[in-house]
Amino acid sequence: MKNSLIILVSIFFFTSATAQVKFGVRGGLSSTDLKPSSFIFTNPDDLEAFTLSTKEAKYGYHLGIFLQAGGEKVFIQPEILFNSSSVDYSLVSGMAGELVTNVFNETYHNIDIPIMLGFKLGPLRLQGGPVGHVHIDSSSELTDFQGYEEKFKTFTYGYQTGIGLDFWKFVIDVKYEGNFSKFGDHFSFFGNQYNFDNRPGRIVASLGIAF
Numbered sequence: 001m002k003n004s005l006i007i008l009v010s011i012f013f014f015t016s017a018t019a020q021v022k023f024g025v026r027g028g029l030s031s032t033d034l035k036p037s038s039f040i041f042t043n044p045d046d047l048e049a050f051t052l053s054t055k056e057a058k059y060g061y062h063l064g065i066f067l068q069a070g071g072e073k074v075f076i077q078p079e080i081l082f083n084s085s086s087v088d089y090s091l092v093s094g095m096a097g098e099l100v101t102n103v104f105n106e107t108y109h110n111i112d113i114p115i116m117l118g119f120k121l122g123p124l125r126l127q128g129g130p131v132g133h134v135h136i137d138s139s140s141e142l143t144d145f146q147g148y149e150e151k152f153k154t155f156t157y158g159y160q161t162g163i164g165l166d167f168w169k170f171v172i173d174v175k176y177e178g179n180f181s182k183f184g185d186h187f188s189f190f191g192n193q194y195n196f197d198n199r200p201g202r203i204v205a206s207l208g209i210a211f
Contacts, residue, residue, distance in 0.1 A: 022068040024171065026208030032057035032085060033201045041189045043147060051092040052187075052194075055103060060085030062112065066208050068171065075125065077116040077164075083133075084109050089142065104141040108152075110134060114160050114175075125164035131177060132157045149188040156181040160204065171208035177201060 038053035064081030086107040093100050111134040118127030135152045142148045162175030178201050187194045 020069065020071070022066075022166075022171065022210040024066060024169075024208050024210035025064070026066050026079070026081075026171065026206050027061065027063040028173075028204065028206035030060040030062065030083070030085065030177075030202050030204045032060070032087070033203070034087070039194050041192060041194065044190055048093065050189075052189075053090045053092075055088040055090040058086045058088065060202075062204070062206070064112075066171065068166075068210070070120070073120055075118060075120060075127075077118075077127065079112070079114050079116075081112040081114075082109070083112045091142075091145065104145070106138060106140040106142065108138045109136040111136060116160065116164075116173075116175075118164075123166050125166065125173075127164055127173075127175070128159065128161035130157060131160050133179075147190040150186045151188065152186045153181065162204075169210045171206075171210055173204075173206045173208075175204045175206075177204055 034054050034057045038051055040049055040051050042049045060083060062081040062083040064079060066077060066079040068075055068077040070076060084107065086105055089104045089106065091102045091104060093102075112131060113134070114129060114131035116127040116129045118125050118129075133156045135154055135156075138150070138152060140148075140150060142150075156179065158177055158179035158181070160175045160177045162173060164171065164173040166172075
């Protein structure tokens with residue numbers, strides 16, 4: 001996190017001296033694209049099997065600041081965003097010969113640091129670049145389930161690509177985000193680790209106002 005902030009500050013001072021600069025605040029929504037998947041795990045104490053499945057990835061939101069700098073054709077746009085997202089999971093277990101389904105929710109909070117590079121075609125921008133995710137905290141209803149443990153990685157990364165539009169003081173972006181980490185790799189049941197999706201992606205839409 002510290003190194004990322006140093007890089008962003010360095011970019012700010014360099015671009016401020018050499019190019020046109022926009023600085024502002026932004027916010028928006030994101031939609032996570034998860035493939036329906038599930039896994040089966042067993043309680044070693046009573047040999048009862050459980051099935052955990054992804055049920056619904058809810059809309060997330062983000063708020064933060066951005067800087068856009070460049071000339072008439074090329075630009076760079078680093079951002080620092082607080083991001084919140086959540087997912088519902090379905091847990092099916094067998095009790096007294098009957099299947100019982102419970103729904104559990106997990107909420108994640110990250111600091112996202114995308115750095116977009118791209119080209120301008122008039123007010124339209126074509127862009128792409130890396131994005132880092134710094135894990136802040138999470139809350140999970142799965143902690144009520146005996147045998148569940150979670151361990152999030154402090155930092156994960158991926159990429160974003162998409163289009164943007166600059167209109168007056170407004171900065172609009174629609175991007176696709178791919179990640180190089182596995183979704184659900186923080187899950188551990190009875191000492192065994194699981195994950196749902198190798199390449200989770202999401203659509204990120206943002207509206208910013210430049211000062």
